[in-house]
Amino acid sequence: MTRPYLTPSQSSPTDAATGLRIGGDWTLAHYSHLEPQVLALRERLAAETPVDLGELAALDTAGAALLLELLGSARLRQLAQQAELSAQRRALLLAVADAMAGSRQTQPPPAPSVLREVLGHIGEVVEGLWHQGRALLGFMGLTLASMLAIALRPTRWRLTSLAANLEQCGLNAVPIVALLTFLVGAVVAFLGATILAEFGASIYTVNLVAYSFLREFGVLLTAILMAGRTASAFTAQIGSMKANEEIDAIRTLGLSPVELLVLPRVFAMLIALPILTFIAMLSGMFGGALVCALSLDISPTMYLSILHDSDLLRHFLVGLLKAPIFAFLIALIGCLEGFKVSGSAQSVGEHTTSAVVQSIFVVILLDALAALFLMEMGW
Structure with a gap:
């Protein structure tokens, strides 16, 4: 079992714009270890930052959901098509990205006004x-x-x-x-x-x-x-x-x-x-x-x-x-x-x-x- 990691491509760990390497086992067993890192890096990750998924060892739906949380649906779908991943991992990433994209597109209905509630x-x-x-x-x-x-x-x-x-x-x-x-x-x-x-x-x-x-x-x-x-x-x-x-x-x-x-x-x-x-x-x-x-x-x-x-x-x-x-x-x-x-x-x-x-x-x-x-x- 390979411990997952989420590190910049260069020496400075705060310079996320230089690139990001993602590797190791992204599975449910490491979810609690990865989630704080994903939440901390998500706000500082620019849209043009290069991301390398080639070193992924193991992947399940929990790890795919974390990647989606980090990269976003459109970016994850693009990387899954370009990275050198196996067919199973590519299919899993695309399925999670599509499912989460569909759920996020469903917006909650607007709260009705007081007058509308009274009339109703x-x-x-x-x-x-x-x-x-x-x-x-x-x-x-x-x-x-x-x-x-x-x-x-x-x-x-x-x-x-x-x-x-x-x-x-x-x-x-x-x-x-x-x-x-x-x-x-x-x-x-x-x-x-x-x-x-x-x-x-x-x-x-x-x-x-x-x-x-x-x-x-x-x-x-x-x-x-x-x-x-x-x-x-x-x-x-x-x-x-x-x-x-x-x-x-x-x-x-x-x-x-x-x-x-x-x-x-x-x-x-x-x-x-x-x-x-x-x-x-x-x-x-x-x-x-x-x-x-x-x-x-x-x-x-x-x-x-x-x-x-x-x-x-x-x-x-x-x-x-x-x-x-x-x-x-x-x-x-x-x-x-x-x-x-x-x-x-x-x-x-x-x-x-x-x-x-x-x-x-x-x-x-x-x-x-x-x-x-x-x-x-x-x-």
């Missing part, structure tokens, strides 16, 4: 919303078609599953819905009394509480609670089944996952949410009545008399008619996100969060649009 992110979000909207509409059509398919076939109704889901999303939700709306009703009555007292119109606190809960707060608070409580449960249940390949097993048995898993949950929500909305309306007005009795000296009898004299039926129907629409969309979003689960626990968590966010967003958006429309129509 906005475009991705809009495209994602578009795809989610299309998926929701398609799933809605599939669910409605399945409803029509079993409407006249009572033997295909899943009454046991319907009862279980009705207990979960309806009966078990009564305490939290009643408590929350009671507290919100008390807060609304207290704030209304505080503001209206400045105008000597404290008596209209009763109308404020009644109108707000019958028309907006009752159905909106209930729908938001069900979106956070029930839509997430639907997603987690169906997503876990998807992760465990139970849905694939259902399809293998020739059963429809939509008919077996989605329809009982949708029907349960359609039944439960209007009932819970009615309970929320009563609880909210009861909370307002308690504040009126304690702070405004409005007795329960006077409270009921004011409610009786008010035109509340129209507001009650407006609020109650929103409930089935919200229930249908909340159940659809929860089930759809469950079917989107890819198979991991992380995916279950991500789609559960997405179901809650989408459900609350859709409920508030539709409620705002409905409020604007009904206000313009005078209803």
Whole structure:
């Protein structure tokens, strides 16, 4: 084994312009010895400096890479053609020079501007919303078609599953819905009394509480609670089944996952949410009545008399008619996100969060649009 060397052709080791002799074994075993010399000489080596490769003893790709680092791709290719080298070494030098030249020609893409990144992110979000909207509409059509398919076939109704889901999303939700709306009703009555007292119109606190809960707060608070409580449960249940390949097993048995898993949950929500909305309306007005009795000296009898004299039926129907629409969309979003689960626990968590966010967003958006429309129509 010949120790590699990298020396000037004349006596002065710093005068690289007089010529450079390269010889010995340029292999991986001597890489650590050669690399510091190559890095030190590379900056001082002029383009016109004569280089002699005739004394090379052994050469591998590591040594060829060092020569490339020292001489450059074009210079190394030129020397390989002119030097008295064997065919194998010449081929190796040319192959390394060509490969490294090709890799160095690939420039990294320029960094995008901040404005381009912001616009690109906005475009991705809009495209994602578009795809989610299309998926929701398609799933809605599939669910409605399945409803029509079993409407006249009572033997295909899943009454046991319907009862279980009705207990979960309806009966078990009564305490939290009643408590929350009671507290919100008390807060609304207290704030209304505080503001209206400045105008000597404290008596209209009763109308404020009644109108707000019958028309907006009752159905909106209930729908938001069900979106956070029930839509997430639907997603987690169906997503876990998807992760465990139970849905694939259902399809293998020739059963429809939509008919077996989605329809009982949708029907349960359609039944439960209007009932819970009615309970929320009563609880909210009861909370307002308690504040009126304690702070405004409005007795329960006077409270009921004011409610009786008010035109509340129209507001009650407006609020109650929103409930089935919200229930249908909340159940659809929860089930759809469950079917989107890819198979991991992380995916279950991500789609559960997405179901809650989408459900609350859709409920508030539709409620705002409905409020604007009904206000313009005078209803």
